[in-house]
Amino acid sequence: MDDKILNMFRSSNGEFISGEDISEKFGISRAAVWKHIEQLRKDGYEITGEPHVGYRLTGTPDKLIPEELSYKLDTKTIGRKIYSYESTDSTNDIAHRLAQSGSPEGTAVFSESQSRGRGRMGRHWVSPKGKGIYFSFILRPDVPPAEAPKITLMSAVGVALAIRKITHLGALIKWPNDILVNNRKAVGILTEMSAEVNTVSYIVLGIGINVNTHRNDLPKEATSLKAEADGEVSRVELAREVLRELDRQYRVFNEKGFRKIIDEWKGLSHTLGEEVKITCHGRKIEGTAVDLDMSGALVVRLDNGFTQHVTAGDVLMVR
Amino acid sequence: MDDKILNMFRSSNGEFISGEDISEKFGISRAAVWKHIEQLRKDGYEITGEPHVGYRLTGTPDKLIPEELSYKLDTKTIGRKIYSYESTDSTNDIAHRLAQSGSPEGTAVFSESQSRGRGRMGRHWVSPKGKGIYFSFILRPDVPPAEAPKITLMSAVGVALAIRKITHLGALIKWPNDILVNNRKAVGILTEMSAEVNTVSYIVLGIGINVNTHRNDLPKEATSLKAEADGEVSRVELAREVLRELDRQYRVFNEKGFRKIIDEWKGLSHTLGEEVKITCHGRKIEGTAVDLDMSGALVVRLDNGFTQHVTAGDVLMVR
Numbered sequence: 284m285d286d287k288i289l290n291m292f293r294s295s296n297g298e299f300i301s302g303e304d305i306s307e308k309f310g311i312s313r314a315a316v317w318k319h320i321e322q323l324r325k326d327g328y329e330i331t332g333e334p335h336v337g338y339r340l341t342g343t344p345d346k347l348i349p350e351e352l353s354y355k356l357d358t359k360t361i362g363r364k365i366y367s368y369e370s371t372d373s374t375n376d377i378a379h380r381l382a383q384s385g386s387p388e389g390t391a392v393f394s395e396s397q398s399r400g401r402g403r404m405g406r407h408w409v410s411p412k413g414k415g416i417y418f419s420f421i422l423r424p425d426v427p428p429a430e431a432p433k434i435t436l437m438s439a440v441g442v443a444l445a446i447r448k449i450t451h452l453g454a455l456i457k458w459p460n461d462i463l464v465n466n467r468k469a470v471g472i473l474t475e476m477s478a479e480v481n482t483v484s485y486i487v488l489g490i491g492i493n494v495n496t497h498r499n500d501l502p503k504e505a506t507s508l509k510a511e512a513d514g515e516v517s518r519v520e521l522a523r524e525v526l527r528e529l530d531r532q533y534r535v536f537n538e539k540g541f542r543k544i545i546d547e548w549k550g551l552s553h554t555l556g557e558e559v560k561i562t563c564h565g566r567k568i569e570g571t572a573v574d575l576d577m578s579g580a581l582v583v584r585l586d587n588g589f590t591q592h593v594t595a596g597d598v599l600m601v602r
Numbered sequence: 603m604d605d606k607i608l609n610m611f612r613s614s615n616g617e618f619i620s621g622e623d624i625s626e627k628f629g630i631s632r633a634a635v636w637k638h639i640e641q642l643r644k645d646g647y648e649i650t651g652e653p654h655v656g657y658r659l660t661g662t663p664d665k666l667i668p669e670e671l672s673y674k675l676d677t678k679t680i681g682r683k684i685y686s687y688e689s690t691d692s693t694n695d696i697a698h699r700l701a702q703s704g705s706p707e708g709t710a711v712f713s714e715s716q717s718r719g720r721g722r723m724g725r726h727w728v729s730p731k732g733k734g735i736y737f738s739f740i741l742r743p744d745v746p747p748a749e750a751p752k753i754t755l756m757s758a759v760g761v762a763l764a765i766r767k768i769t770h771l772g773a774l775i776k777w778p779n780d781i782l783v784n785n786r787k788a789v790g791i792l793t794e795m796s797a798e799v800n801t802v803s804y805i806v807l808g809i810g811i812n813v814n815t816h817r818n819d820l821p822k823e824a825t826s827l828k829a830e831a832d833g834e835v836s837r838v839e840l841a842r843e844v845l846r847e848l849d850r851q852y853r854v855f856n857e858k859g860f861r862k863i864i865d866e867w868k869g870l871s872h873t874l875g876e877e878v879k880i881t882c883h884g885r886k887i888e889g890t891a892v893d894l895d896m897s898g899a900l901v902v903r904l905d906n907g908f909t910q911h912v913t914a915g916d917v918l919m920v921r
Contacts, residue, residue, distance in 0.1 A: 403798060403800075427748075428747035428748060428750065428795070428797065429747060429748035431747065431797075431799050432799050435799055459799075460799075473798070474798060474799045475796070475797070475798055476747070476796070476797050476798075476799075477794070477795070477796055478747065478750075478794070478795050478797065479722060479792070479793060479794055479795075480750050480751050480754055480778075480779075480793045480795075481722075484794075
């Protein structure tokens with residue numbers, strides 16, 4: 284019911300709605316209307332009341348809750364079902380449990396804070412309350428495990444495009460899966476999968492975006508969008524756009540193929556043309572990153588003139 | 603204490619041991635000795651008692667319990683920790699939970715029956731009570747997800763060798779992971795993993811062996827060792843040998859490399875030299891299986907003379 288009243292306010296475009304209209308529309312008492320309004324206010328909605336006139340919505344909370352995230356979201360797959368938490372250990376852990384118990388592709392889990400946010404290789408992901416966007420979502424692509432890196436690259440494209448659209452910052456992708464703003468890391472993407480030898484049963488993508496995080500709370504090499512944009516960024520607005528872009532890119536991946544993703548990725552790349560050092564199952568590779576091949580592998584021209592294709596699946600770090 | 607008394611019987615090689623000796627050795631009362639003997643009898647141990655002489659062990663149960671499986675097992679990794687169940691949904695599910703909560707490599711889970719035993723591609727694995735060996739074990743190899751098929755091939759080698767040793771049946775491997783006896787399937791191996799894009803966090807191998815299963819209880823294309831050997835097979839003896847062989851092959855894999863496994867595999871192959879039809883992510887491949895390459899991929903000579911390498915990771919079926 285809170286949801287329905289909220290939608291009524293939203294479609295009134297800021298005009299007053301009388302308590303009587305609400306009460307009639309939903310067949311509930313005036314006292315019940317008042318109770319629902321109070322609940323919405325508790326959830327962070329600013330609702331102004333004027334005697335003999337009614338109520339109107341004057342502000343929505345910047346909280347990553349389904350009511351806000353789903354508003355005009357209009358995606359086909361990603362975020363069709365959204366779970367939100369005030370705090371959790373790790374949104375990836377929750378997404379794994381949901382995937383194991385059959386939750387559909389696109390299910391997303393948000394949390395205002397994480398006590399044990401995970402990065403790649405079991406590293407910690409700093410997740411202070413209310414400052415970032417920390418979420419995980421489930422995909423069930425029909426690919427063998429060796430092709431999971433394609434999903435990582437696709438997700439990086441989606442997140443980078445969404446950041447560009449909302450903040451106008453020049454977000455770039457550091458191969459395979461960091462997003463940099465002004466040469467500092469603002470986003471991390473962790474891809475975890477459950478698979479048989481021949482086929483992925485599901486993938487959980489965990490995405491951490493430093494949105495309004497204070498730089499002092501972050502590792503030295505990291506930054507936040509607020510720090511780079513010189514101002515607060517609406518987390519709800521950005522999170523919605525991220526869901527939309529991920530949904531768009533996943534559709535491109537499924538309908539037009541990975542080649543389209545690669546083209547987009549190249550235009551957003553921070554890595555191509557750069558000197559790279561890659562540690563790959565104990566071996567070190569040094570050279571110039573010259574291309575991304577059709578499988579998503581980075582093509583590195585070594586100092587001896589030969590080129591080497593390094594798959595995202597093999598990489599420990601790029602410097 | 604049951605364990606300790608059992609070991610005392612075992613090291614007496616069938617000789618009588620007096621209740622007094624047991625009571626003194628462990629500092630427990632004669633009544634307590636009697637209670638422990640009764641418990642062992644309940645667990646299926648045959649213990650004969652003679653007044654004024656003592657007790658002796660005349661028979662052990664063919665049950666897949668740690669006391670039996672661990673006896674003279676002497677492995678380095680596989681089966682160092684064993685869990686046994688009378689019945690479960692699926693030993694793979696339990697092994698996954700154990701792996702997620704940090705159980706070490708080699709941990710094995712046996713069950714006398716499974717209500718929802720899983721085969722590849724979500725197929726059902728028939729697991730009637732007390733007839734087969736249904737178990738799962740955890741590995742944590744340092745390989746990328748694309749190399750997980752190597753672990754499947756390695757396991758098939760271990761199981762085939764153990765069956766040959768105990769039953770003298772000519773078990774052969776049908777690529778990638780079935781074991782056939784007289785052209786019928788007697789063993790299935792299911793490999794499931796949890797991984798990041800770059801590295802496997804753990805693999806659960808589920809192995810189902812039709813040991814004393816009645817042929818009428820099995821699918822038409824399947825068989826049991828009993829049916830082929832014309833007589834009951836000791837499940838405990840076979841399970842122990844399977845753990846030992848898996849342990850041996852895993853050591854070979856880690857210390858000498860996958861090439862040694864391939865050599866062994868080729869000698870046990872049912873597939874090489876045969877006509878095969880392989881469905882591989884929607885595409886069909888037909889030809890003659892001519893080799894296994896260094897990555898574990900099957901080399902198929904097509905009718906047009908070209909050869910194609912098919913990785914176990916891609917395969918849906920071989921006919």
